[in-house]
Amino acid sequence: MTTELAVAPEAAEPLVPGAPPPAPLTLDFWRGIADDNPVMIQMLGLCPTMAISNQVSNGLGMGAATIFVLVCSSFIISVLRKIIPNEVRLATYILIIATFVTVADLVMQAYFPVLSKTLGPFVPLIVVNCIILGRAEAFAGKVGPLRAVADGLGQGLGFMLALLIMCAFREVVGSGMFLGHPLFGPNYEPQIFMIMPPGGFLTMGLMFLAMGWWGERKKARLAEAIA
Amino acid sequence: MSGHEHGSAPAPMVEGAEVSSVRLLATLAIFGALAGAILAYTYGKTLPAIEKFAGEKVEAAVREVLRDPARLDTLYLVKDKLSRTRPAGVAVGDATKMFIGLDANGARTGVAVEEAAPGFAADVKLMVGFDPATGALIGFKVLAQTETPGLGDKIEKDTTFAPRFNGKVAPIKGTKNATTDASTVQTITGATISSKAVIKVINKAVATWQPRLAAFVKEGGQ
Secondary structure, three states: OHHHHHHOOOOOOOOOOOOOOOOOHHHHHHHHHOOOOOOOOOOOOHHHHHHHOOOHHHHHHHHHHHHHHHHHHHHHHHHOOOOOOHHHHHHHHHHHHHHHHHHHHHHHHHHOHHHHHHHHHHOHHHHHOHHHHHHHHHOHHHOOHHHHHHHHHHHHHHHHHHHHHHHHHHHHHHHOEEOOEEOOOOOOOOOHHHHOHHHHHHHHHHHHHHHHHHHHHHHHHHHHHHO | OOOOOOOOOOOOOOOOOOOOHHHHHHHHHHHHHHHHHHHHHHHHHHHHHHHHHHHHHHHHHHHHHOOOOOEEEEEEEEOOEEEOOOOOOOOOOOOOEEEEEEOOOOOEEEEEEEEEEEOOOOEEEEEEEEOOOOOEEEEEEEEEOOOOOOOOOHHHHOOOOHHHHOOOEOOOEEEOOOOOOOOEEEOOOOOHHHHHHHHHHHHHHHHHHHHHHHHHHHOOOO
């Protein structure tokens, strides 16, 4: 380990290929929520988004569990980035992520059993949620711990935001409820297909459409401002 | 995966650093050991809470289907026979059990067992409470089901469905029309398969467990 530090004495931070450019922490944080949202812009983590987004409570639980895993694993990976040899980094990242996921799963089973019952089959899948490995590889493994945590928190919240948008829409239309509370009178006939897989695809398409429209409008305004 | 990578692999983290395969192996071994230690610790810490909750859930279901008996008694299934003692080496949560409801005088009011049968999607798992003398159903509770939301899941969510079974004598049959027959139950419109799964589970529970209890009592079991 000491030999490595001696290799590049001129730079305080060794040159890491493909490292993200320096940025303030607030920018690292906000990027994941808006401009680089993992679901809506990067199109990562679509599988869990589709599978659990038919109830707002599911979105909250899945979002919280993912934020926990993302922040913890980003921090550990960033701290250990100089110790982990490049050749085995992916195996090590997955090991770290899987450990945090299992811890989160056990803690949920023990202290939030109802939530754990609904999320049950999906929690172990956080291990292979590409957002987490993606952030480890693209960001946390190349920057300092503070930036990695800011990024993990931002990306996690961005994931949760996308989940909640889908959950709220599907639960309100598909069950006539929000967080389990009935919204409309007894005469409302719930559109059951919205809480089933086809409704998931439809909602996701509508969400991407809205995001695309918003992005185009922003671009047009920018062009107008320049002209 | 081999530790050796070819020219197309990304450059090492620190330019010019040579990493020996011993270090690669050591890194993975150390991380593996650490992960194992953390998991073992968390598992040990959370296990009591997880088991306590599972036990409470089962007991609540038993009390519900037996209409809150004064006292509960448990028999274990060992080699297809009921026994008072738990089979060696089996955790409480893993043993197959029959719960017996007793009134204040110690008389048997009913028995409850867990049974499952395939529904429309996957297995429908119920806690079934019945009178072992007559085979009449006392009540049932859905423990696990993945039936279609809004249709098949009415077996759990439609509060008018479970009461249709009260007092019905197994083997039960299903029908699409309202009925007052002692062994026939009206199925849910649009969820015939899920309703029939419930009937199947109840019939199976009574048919398998009634003889088991009879054999246990005949051999002098209390």
